[in-house]
Amino acid sequence: MVYVDVGANSYPVYVKAGILSDVGRITRDKGIKKALIVTDNNVGPLYLKKVQSALVEAGLKAFPLTLPAGESYKTISAVELIWEAALEATLDRKSLLISLGGGVIGDLTGFAAATYMRGLNFLQIPTTLLAQVDASVGGKTGCNLRKGKNLVGAFHQPIAVCADPSTLLSLSEREYCSGFAEIIKHALIASSHLLELVENNLDLIKKRDLTILTQIVEENVEIKAKIVSQDEKETGKRALLNLGHTAGHALEELGDYKIYHHGEAVAIGLVIATQIACERGYLDSSYLSRIQALLCSLGLPISPHEEISPEIWWKRTFADKKQSSGQVYWVLPKVGGLANYGEKVEFNEFAKAVRSLGKG
Ligand SMILES: NC(=O)c1ccc[n+]([C@@H]2O[C@H](COP(=O)([O-])OP(=O)(O)OC[C@H]3O[C@@H](n4cnc5c(N)ncnc54)[C@H](O)[C@@H]3O)[C@@H](O)[C@H]2O)c1
Ligand SMILES: [Zn+2]
Numbered sequence: 001m002v003y004v005d006v007g008a009n010s011y012p013v014y015v016k017a018g019i020l021s022d023v024g025r026i027t028r029d030k031g032i033k034k035a036l037i038v039t040d041n042n043v044g045p046l047y048l049k050k051v052q053s054a055l056v057e058a059g060l061k062a063f064p065l066t067l068p069a070g071e072s073y074k075t076i077s078a079v080e081l082i083w084e085a086a087l088e089a090t091l092d093r094k095s096l097l098i099s100l101g102g103g104v105i106g107d108l109t110g111f112a113a114a115t116y117m118r119g120l121n122f123l124q125i126p127t128t129l130l131a132q133v134d135a136s137v138g139g140k141t142g143c144n145l146r147k148g149k150n151l152v153g154a155f156h157q158p159i160a161v162c163a164d165p166s167t168l169l170s171l172s173e174r175e176y177c178s179g180f181a182e183i184i185k186h187a188l189i190a191s192s193h194l195l196e197l198v199e200n201n202l203d204l205i206k207k208r209d210l211t212i213l214t215q216i217v218e219e220n221v222e223i224k225a226k227i228v229s230q231d232e233k234e235t236g237k238r239a240l241l242n243l244g245h246t247a248g249h250a251l252e253e254l255g256d257y258k259i260y261h262h263g264e265a266v267a268i269g270l271v272i273a274t275q276i277a278c279e280r281g282y283l284d285s286s287y288l289s290r291i292q293a294l295l296c297s298l299g300l301p302i303s304p305h306e307e308i309s310p311e312i313w314w315k316r317t318f319a320d321k322k323q324s325s326g327q328v329y330w331v332l333p334k335v336g337g338l339a340n341y342g343e344k345v346e347f348n349e350f351a352k353a354v355r356s357l358g359k360g
Contacts, residue, residue: 005229024058040069082112102128103135110141114156129179133220177299178263192337239341243331244269250316267300275353303357310351
């Protein structure tokens, strides 16, 4: 168990194969009597019954709501469906909203929980690797606008997160591999131990061995929890979590969110940030080849599918909402599993890194 220390809103993250069956006990122990479980049409058929039965067996009333899967449904209309289902189920402020799914369901349900009756209890059951190691921890919730991702949202911490690594066994290969980009990101900003753990266990990772997956998820949650507890509302250090995302988000956008999965774009973004860091002497140049080799072994791309002009790509980095006063701040890795945030990068450095992509 990892504890996310955010003052009065602190909460546990349980990482354990089989934890889905304990959800009833965990919620009953918090005095909750009624819950709405929000899931999507891929995850629902696989895990909804298990979670619902666990709650009912613990004496709770449990109502299900299944939404269509996918980022294109991460809209305010989906949030409205959750609000309406909460009303239908007569949830009150002592009730609970549960998200059962990936980051999309987690963000939507969390936002509905932050806003319905000015705030309901919220519990996350993340079922993708990305959601277990990243999205379910930290309290960021929200939905997309037509003009941009995650433009509406709220900070709303869950009362608990139950991450069951055995749910990762049903993920598609592409979704599974994509999650590793955030894992390598965490390793680069905070832990050379995690980097070695992944490097030394590639065979077990490919086989989705539950022991190694449990260890990996738990170490990632520890890293994210530590950063979040130092900067809950992202006024400083939490920006470290954007490593690889400046170039990555821009690439995702250039591909109109159709060509790259988030993790794939972030993997390429990590290569660019590492390349810039090596050029500046923050890291030995052998580090770049090491990261490239590792990302490749994890089934992630290390260069775009087709050549992209550095000028066009660079311009897109300024469209990211995280810019403040026109300046884009980068996160760059440094020696010893550390990183700097708030770094200014010049176009020439970026262009050099882009031109050398795929030539590593
Ligand atoms: N709140 C945060 O801090 C935070 C951090 C990172 C990302 N996010 C958000 O997370 C979202 C991406 O999350 P994601 O990658 O989990 O996407 P997702 O929720 O769309 O899930 C990906 C796909 O996998 C399916 N799926 C989920 N679990 C499954 C399982 N166990 N077996 C089989 N299929 C399964 C889903 O139905 C979906 O089709 C984005 O919207 C992003 O903005 C939020
Ligand atoms: Zn990310």
